[in-house]
Amino acid sequence: MPAPAVSVVVPVYNPGPFIRPLLDCLDAQAPVDDGFEAVLVDDGCTDGTATMLDRWCAARGWARVIHQPNSGWPSRPRNVGIGVARGEFVFLVDQDDRLTDDALALMVRFARANDSDVILGRMVSLGRKVPTRLFAHTVADARPPKVPLQDSMTPHAMFRRAFLDEHGLRFDERARRLEDHLFLTAAYTRARHVSVYADRPVYLHVARWDGGGAGYVSYDPHVYYRDLGRAIRMMLDAVGPGAERNAYLGRWVRRELVGRLSSDAVRWLPRDRRDAFFQEVADTLRTTLPEGALRRLPAVWRWPAALALEASPDEFLRAEDRLATSLRTEVAGLTAETLWKQDVAPETLARARAHLAPDEKPPVSRALASRGRALRRRSELAALRLLARTGLHHRLVAWGRTPVVLARQVCAVIAPVAAVAASLTAFAGAGAASVVLVTVAGVATTFLALRSGRGWPTACRLALALVPAGVLAAGSGPGIAAVAVTAALIGAAWLDDHRGRRSDVRVHAGAAWWRRPGRIAITAGALALVEIALTAALV
Structure with a gap:
């Protein structure tokens, strides 16, 4: 089998649903001159991702997964991926980021045209900081300070494999957090040509709604x-x-x-x-x-x-x-x-x-x-x-590393507590208080559903907030029917999301404003309004 133009190397460790957008964007890549391969290195996943990757790669001749014991950091899986890569170039990508649909085709053509050893593609922020100054212009041969290469010390770039092998460039597996600085410093200062492609977006840096990622690990x-x-x-x-x-x-x-x-x-x-x-x-x-x-x-x-x-x-x-x-x-x-x-x-x-x-x-x-x-x-x-x-x-910093993460954690407590309290007040005959509490539960659930990676927690919270309406509907045929229909809608929404392969993960901070809420959040908000209106009507 002829060697592909580029190998996409991805270190993988317990990504949960956050790897799905990357897999989808690899499926969607425009044709690449001489093709491409994906090398996914499972660093001892324990969340079921390893089995999912086996199934995903089995259906794609250009993808393979390598399993290894957990090493505790992305350095070893990256080194393993580089070692087995067959491509002329190696593109290093993180499991929770993604590429634009024409990224590989554009980068390969650009790198070959400029005889580049290191190629940085224009990065786009999806909730995370990116070095915007660096991508002001496309430059075939970039050196600081005219081109601020030093602003990007992350390895999310494409490298000529022969260049890496010639200089023995690999990640220091002893280092934590700064292995990318050591790697990029060596690459920038030894490369014949470092090129910057800025004409179109290539690499999308994604902020996870759960605040996860190696960058948040405490360090000495x-x-x-x-x-x-x-x-x-x-x-x-x-x-x-x-x-x-x-x-x-x-x-x-x-x-x-x-x-x-x-x-x-x-x-x-x-x-x-x-x-x-x-x-x-x-x-x-x-x-x-x-x-x-x-x-x-x-x-x-x-x-x-x-x-x-x-x-x-x-x-x-x-x-x-x-x-x-x-x-x-x-x-x-x-x-x-x-x-x-x-x-x-x-x-x-x-x-x-x-x-x-x-x-x-x-x-x-x-x-x-x-x-x-x-x-x-x-x-x-x-x-x-x-x-x-x-x-x-x-x-507070230890509990929620960012205000959004902290707010999500607070709402995760408020939503079920308010729903249970609404049921108790409904049993006690305090209907007006029950409506207020169902409203609180619905608002908190809708906020949690924004950029949610999975539908079942949202469905469970909505079902819990529906209980007060069921209590108030006791003895009323139309009321019981309305509650049953609402419960069926909640179940249908969950099934739709499940079949959509958690498609809401694709929604991100950089999306157009009308796409930001995502299907889970829009559905949750609509059903929360139905529950609030139903509870109020039954009072």
Whole structure:
């Protein structure tokens, strides 16, 4: 059998329904010159996905699945997939993302035309951040800083297989979270041509409604910054002094080093864990950045980086908050010693200034433009500090990693509780209260159904909210008939969704507004309205 043009390598571990859109988009791919293959590497799935993949691949000669014991991270399955891939190119795709229908055909033609070793296709956000600057233009031979390759350090790209083999490029299976930085740093700095295809969307980054994904796994700051230091040193060894090196360093300072310290993910951690991050960042800056590197950073990060090196965590955060809650007109022209005199000790400022030019001013661009925004930010910080003192903020972050996830978890409790309470009030003869509670249950169920990956929980919640109407219909022939018809509609909606292979997973944050709710949510909302009206009529 002739080798295909491209092998799509997908590491798979307990994706549940979230892998279905990727499988569907592989089925829908436009014809590719010389064809393509899909290599799905089952990393010890325990949720039934392995059996489903066996059935799916058996019906497709261009797809195969490889089963292996769980390794705990995507690195090994990616390496296994690369090792068995037969394609001229290897395209690395995550299990819960997807490709546009013509992605493979476009990328293969583009890569061959430009003799590319690494090809980044235009990424589209479906609820997740993507590097939009990088895809402003199609570029055959891209290098920082003219083309900000450093903005994309995720492996969701296409690579010439001969290039990977020639340089022995594989993922470091010991690393956690930064294996992609190590891999991409080596690939970017060794490739003859890194190309960026921006004419049409190629790769769709999808935010899962359940907040799942490897990126949310907690990590040890010592191990994390040890591996980041390895990536930085790898780049320094490969790239000489100049604008390209500065672009890579600026990215890591902005995203993984100094920028990480003021993020909610770090600053509201318990004090000992928060301070561990500060210590590791300072050590990484001190041991990996070349002499004078801070002076060559973008102006907005020079003072924050100097303070991260010399200030205590409390001093650093006070300085950040002072700048983030000040008006630009108030801080323009101020020296650091004047702006931060109440926040940072004079000797600390003196040590920090030694890393910078003598006339370096604080980054005024990070201050706010209007009093309204400054007042809002001050109010937010005051509320977050109060939550942090009570310990509630940390618990909320641990419980729901994003506001949407937290809201879904709260509604998952509210919906059944309100439905049961509605039944009890109906038994007690408090019909008006029962209508209110059925409304609460219906609204919560509809919210949960938005971008839902499965229909049966929605059907169960709707059935539970229908019980009060059944109680109130006792002794009424028409009422009982209406309840029975509504129950049949709930069952029919569930069967339709089941036969549609959980099609609601295809609906995402980036869809057109009229498609966002999805079939499960639209049906749930309609049936909730029927239940509310029926309960009210029976009262």
